[in-house]
Structure formats: structure tokens, C-alpha cells
Amino acid sequence: MKKFILFLSILIINSGFLFAQKASVIKAYNLFLDKNFVKAKEAIDLCIQDVTLAQKAQTWLYQANIYYYLANQEYDAKRENNNYTPSFPDAAEQSFNAFIKAKEMNKNIEAFEMLSPNEGIPKLYALMLVHGVEELIDGKIETAKRILEKAILSYEFVTPPQFPLNGELYYYYAYTLEMLNLNEMATTYYNKALLDGSNNVNVYLRLIENYKKNNNISVIKDILEAGKRALPENPALFVADIDYNYLIEDKETAHQLMNNLPAKVFENADLLVNVSNFYILDLDYQKGYDLLKKAYQISPNNFVIIYNLGVCAYYLSEENFQKENELKLKGDNINAMTYKAKSDNLLLEAQNYFERVHQTEPQDINVMHTLRSIYARLQSSKYDEMDAKIKAAE
Numbered sequence: 001m002k003k004f005i006l007f008l009s010i011l012i013i014n015s016g017f018l019f020a021q022k023a024s025v026i027k028a029y030n031l032f033l034d035k036n037f038v039k040a041k042e043a044i045d046l047c048i049q050d051v052t053l054a055q056k057a058q059t060w061l062y063q064a065n066i067y068y069y070l071a072n073q074e075y076d077a078k079r080e081n082n083n084y085t086p087s088f089p090d091a092a093e094q095s096f097n098a099f100i101k102a103k104e105m106n107k108n109i110e111a112f113e114m115l116s117p118n119e120g121i122p123k124l125y126a127l128m129l130v131h132g133v134e135e136l137i138d139g140k141i142e143t144a145k146r147i148l149e150k151a152i153l154s155y156e157f158v159t160p161p162q163f164p165l166n167g168e169l170y171y172y173y174a175y176t177l178e179m180l181n182l183n184e185m186a187t188t189y190y191n192k193a194l195l196d197g198s199n200n201v202n203v204y205l206r207l208i209e210n211y212k213k214n215n216n217i218s219v220i221k222d223i224l225e226a227g228k229r230a231l232p233e234n235p236a237l238f239v240a241d242i243d244y245n246y247l248i249e250d251k252e253t254a255h256q257l258m259n260n261l262p263a264k265v266f267e268n269a270d271l272l273v274n275v276s277n278f279y280i281l282d283l284d285y286q287k288g289y290d291l292l293k294k295a296y297q298i299s300p301n302n303f304v305i306i307y308n309l310g311v312c313a314y315y316l317s318e319e320n321f322q323k324e325n326e327l328k329l330k331g332d333n334i335n336a337m338t339y340k341a342k343s344d345n346l347l348l349e350a351q352n353y354f355e356r357v358h359q360t361e362p363q364d365i366n367v368m369h370t371l372r373s374i375y376a377r378l379q380s381s382k383y384d385e386m387d388a389k390i391k392a393a394e
Contacts, residue, residue, distance in 0.1 A: 023050040028062055033113060037070040041088070057106035064098035065114040067091045071127045089134070092127035095120070096150050122161065125154035129169050136172065141179050148173040167198025175206065183210050194226070201227065201234050208240055212247065220244055235264040239274050246278060254278065269299035276308060285312045285319070303360055310353030314370065317346035347374055365393055 028043035044063045047053040054060075071091035077084045102109050103117035110116050115123070128151035136144035148169065155161050155169055174189035190207045193200070204227035211219050224244055227237045238257065245254035258275060265271045272295035279288035289312035295305050320343035327336035351374045357367050368390050375383035 023047045023053055025053060025056075025059055025062055028066065029111075032062065032066050032069070035069075037066055037073055038087075040066045041070055057102045057109040058111065060098045060102035060105065061109050061111055061114060061117070064095050064102055064117070064120055065111075067095035067098060068115065068120055068124065071095060071124075075127060075130065089131060092124050092131055093147055093150060096124050096128065096154060099124075118157075121154055122157040123154075125151045125161065125169060126163065126165070128154060129165065129172065132176075133172055136176055136179075141176060144176045145173075145180065148176055164197065167193030167196040167200060167203060170196055171198060171200055171203050171206075174203075178206065178210070183213055186210060187214075199230060201231055201236050204231075205236060205240060208244070217247060220247070233262075233264070235262050235268060235271055238262055239265065239271050242275065242278060246281070251282075266294060267298075269295040269302060269305065272298075273302075273304055273308065276312075280308070280312065283315075285315045288312050289316060303357070306353050307357050310350050310357060310370075313346045313350035313353060314374070317343045317350060320346060344378075347377060350374060351378065351380075363393065365390070368393065 023046040024043065025047050028040050028047060031037075031040035031043055034040075044059070044066050047059045048063060067088075068091075070088055074084075074086040074088060074091065078086060099117040099120045103121075107117075128147050132144045132147035132151055135147060151169055152173060155165065170189045170193035174186045174193060177183075177186040177189065187207065187210045190203050190210065193203045194207075204223055207223050208220050211217070211223065221244065224237065224241055227234070227240075231237060238261070242254050242257045245251070245257065258278060261275065265275065272291045276288040276291040276295070279285070279291065289309065292305055292309045292312060295302070296309060299305060320339045324336045324339040324343060327333070327339065351371070354367055354371050354374065358364070358371060361367060368386060372383060372386045372390060374380075375386055
């Protein structure tokens with residue numbers, strides 16, 4: 001008898017649970033009208049799982065609207081508090097999918113106090129752009145591509161869009177395509193970003209890089225000129241112009257530009273690194289070193305700056321070492337000692353930079369060989385340890 005009562009109790013509880021979970025579009029709609037979008041989502045999701053209700057355009061329209069307002073609610077919460085973590089980050093994409101589904105089932109579907117598919121679809125692009133960029137930043141490239149594709153469909157659903165994005169949506173989609181090595185498609189969408197009114201310097205810079213990859217050099221000059229007209233004070237385009245002149249082997253023009261760098265270049269560590277690289281290509285390590293020192297003041301923990309400073313200091317040490325030997329052969333020992341001091345100081349500096357690089361990239365065999373060479377010249381006790389590391393790695 002006791003077992004029977006227990007079984008009956010379980011049956012009653014389960015029946016109550018099933019009853020509580022019964023799918024109801026009316027319940028979902030009422031919760032929507034009450035602006036309780038989280039509960040409305042739970043209710044409409046049950047309806048989508050119901051075989052019968054899922055065959056009705058009305059069900060999908062309800063889901064589209066509920067998810068749309070839920071996405072907006074979460075976006076507003078994020079704007080008010082940067083630390084807020086959305087509980088439903090894909091709400092905008094799900095809303096888009098549901099609007100498309102509803103429209104496919106009934107192109108004239110409508111509901112009181114709700115957006116129709118033709119009204120809702122073109123309102124979703126900004127929300128999906130935010131979500132797509134977040135996925136891109138997280139390294140989820142394929143997911144970002146899928147979301148941004150839908151954002152573009154939303155953006156282009158009505159021409160012109162209600163709130164122009166000035167190329168930003170096309171830029172991020174193009175960048176995503178580039179990350180997937182779809183460079184031809186990326187170029188198309190970078191150009192669409194420009195047609196959409198982009199003033200983002202990265203659009204011009206990425207276009208230039210893509211044309212370089214495709215060896216389409218003749219177009220680069222036009223892109224540069226267009227960029228300089230749109231953004232005449234932007235230092236990144238000035239540096240891109242130097243790069244272009246190196247590309248076409250017009251070093252005279254490139255050097256003229258390098259000797260007249262705008263002040264804003266000296267405020268940007270990355271641009272200083274780029275210009276220093278041109279000097280390093282010319283084997284002018286002193287000028288490269290001087291620029292890298294300025295970049296180092298701005299960004300002292302930048303790996304590329306530290307590595308390149310090591311390279312320049314190492315070769316400058318070699319140059320001073322050779323001058324020392326030349327003067328010794330001439331019997332000018334006093335001046336030779338001056339160059340020896342410079343060479344030793346630069347070598348110690350190179351050692352410091354390469355040791356920092358080695359800490360970050362301990363398996364880089366080229367850095368290990370360079371350090372071993374430095375230790376040998378300085379007669380450092382660290383030589384044996386580095387020699388052992390190299391032999392173990394090889």
C-alpha cells in the first residue's frame with residue numbers, strides 16, 4: 001500500500017510538472033505584453049518545440065518579437081554596465097531567424113503590438129553587428145561570419161537603412177573574411193564599406209594589404225589618394241605611402257617622406273615600428289634604433305619593439321666593433337677605445353632585449369643562437385647554459 005501511495009505521489013508531481021510546462025502561445029503573448037521577455041522566451045520556446053505549434057507562422061512571429069525585445073533589453077543593460085554579461089547573447093540572431101521563418105510561412109503575417117517580419121528584419125543589424133564583433137574578438141571566426149552575414153541581410157533589407165553604419169558592418173565582415181583567407185570576398189566588402197561612407201582608416205589599410213597580396217599594385221595608389229582625401233591628417237596613411245614607394249622601388253620618394261614624418265607618427269608606437277622597419281631594410285640601424293627608442297617610451301612592453309631594438313643594438317654593436325678594429329690597425333688606439341666602449345654597451349643592451357624576448361619565446365632557436373653569440377663575445381658565464389639549451393632544442 002505504501003509503495004502504491006508513493007507511486008501515486010510521483011505520478012501527481014510529474015503530471016503537475018507536465019501541466020506547468022504545457023506550450024501556450026497565448027501565455028507567451030501575454031508575458032510579452034507585460035514586458036516580461038525572459039519568461040515570454042521560456043514560454044515561446046516550448047511552443048517552438050511543439051510539433052503542431054511550430055507549423056504556424058504566428059508562433060515564429062511571436063518568437064521573433066520576444067527575442068528582439070529581449071536582445072534590446074540586454075543591450076541596454078550592457079550599455080549601463082560594462083561588466084554585465086548577457087544571458088542570451090544570440091537573441092538578435094534568433095530573432096532574425098524567426099522573422100525569416102515566419103515570413104517564409106506567411107508573408108502577410110501580423111500580430112497586435114508586434115513587429116511584422118518586414119518591420120522587424122531591418123531593425124536587427126546593429127544588434128547583430130555587436131554580437132558578431134564580440135564573437136570575432138573571442139576568436140570564433142566562423143560564428144562571427146555567420147552572424148555578420150545575417151546582419152548585412154538585415155542592413156540591406158531596406159534601402160537606405162534607417163540608421164546608416166557608415167561602413168562599419170561591411171568592414172568587420174570583410175575583416176572576418178580575411179581571417180578565413182577569403183581575400184577576394186574581403187576586398188569586395190572593404191570596397192562596399194567605402195561606398196557606405198566609411199571614414200575608418202583600417203578599411204583603406206586592409207584594402208591596400210589585400211591588393212598587395214594579389215599583386216594588384218596599380219590600384220594601391222588610387223586607394224591611398226582616396227584615403228588621404230577622406231582622412232588628410234591620418235598618420236597611418238602617411239606611413240602607408242612610404243610602404244607603397246618601397247613597393248614600387250621609389251626609395252628617393254620614400255626617404256623624403258621618412259625625413260618629414262608628421263608629429264602624429266611620433267605619438268603612435270606601431271607607426272614608429274613600421275617606419276623603423278624601413279630603415280632596418282636599408283641597413284640603417286641607427287635611425288631604426290632611434291625611432292624604436294621613441295616607440296619604447298610609449299610602449300615599453302611591446303614584444304616587437306623589444307625584439308627589433310635587440311636587432312638594431314646587436315648590429316650597431318657590430319658596426320662599432322668593426323670601427324674599433326679599423327682604428328687599431330691604423331694605430332689609433334685612443335679613438336679605438338671609444339668605439340670599443342660603444343660596442344660593449346650596445347652589446348649589453350642587445351643582451352637585455354634578447355633575454356626579454358627569450359623569456360616570452362623560449363623555443364625561438366634564432367634568438368637562442370643570437371644570445372649565445374652575445375654571451376661568447378662578452379665572455380659571459382651564461383654561454384654554457386645557452387649552448388646546452390640550443391643542443392637540446394636541435
